[in-house]
Amino acid sequence: MATRPSAAATLDAVPAATTSNIDTARLLVRCRDRRGVVSAVSAFLSEQGANIVSLDQYSTDFQSGEFFQRTVFHLPGFAAVRDRLEQEFQERVAGPVEMEWTLTSAATPKRVAVMVSKLDHCLLDLLWRAKRGELDVTIGVVVSNHPDLADEVRAFGIPFVHIPVSRDSKPEAEARQLDLLRGNFDLVVLARYMQIISPRFLDEVGCPIINIHHSFLPAFIGAAPYKKAKERGVKLVGATAHYVTGDLDEGPIIEQDVVRVSHRASTGELVRLGADVERAVLTRAVRWHCEDRVVRHDNTTIVF
Known part of the structure; x- marks a missing residue:
């Protein structure tokens, strides 16, 4: 018996090249x-x-x-x-x-900046897909509060800018980030950027910001969420991509997905499966936004 494809599958089936x-x-x-x-x-x-x-x-x-x-x-x-x-x-x-x-x-790719900390899975997936033409975007810069991923990013021919962030230096760091981003990009993607974005940054950056984080683990905030999830015996791990607003992790949701896990999965396996879901969800959210498929309505979204 034939089954109807999911909304995500249907949207993914429309490559950017068909309208570019x-x-x-x-x-x-x-x-x-x-x-x-x-x-x-x-x-x-x-x-x-x-x-x-x-x-x-x-x-x-x-x-x-x-x-x-x-x-x-x-x-x-x-x-x-x-x-x-x-x-x-x-x-x-x-x-x-x-x-x-x-x-x-449709002939003008969106100009995208990516912000990241140390985890590379979402970043490298975006860079790889953009290089292959699977994402109709121009990634102009990667900004990080750590130097760890500089070599990986520069291998793609994209500038890597290291701006350290500490509790005391955060205002100065955000000012440097804004000098780099303000007016130069159509979208900023937080590809596991592990810093809270300030209201000033949101007001001045001049474009939407998309974030990715683990979801369906709401009780496991803070460090080592997958370890805590393993200890509780979760059966689903997932991810949520959403627009960033002044309310932490409460902006309009663009895309979500989950994968089922069992008691046999180790903490390391949960981390790997979670990373897989995060990559896929973030890529879909960025693609849909950059193909002008997403309309914000109050604190929700319509995704065409």
């Missing part, structure tokens, strides 16, 4: 749900000579909720007409219904 060309764009819209929004957007794009490649939509409540839509379209000469198209879309479609919207070119 100079004449393809992604339009994200958000407004109060009302009759005619889909028609208005589609009619406008058709009038411009665009061919809609895919269209996904979601409403929190079709009678009085918020409406979200992601449209991928192909328009010959898009780069040349983009400014005019944006102006006309605002005047004719978005303005009358107070629509929030963004338009991005």
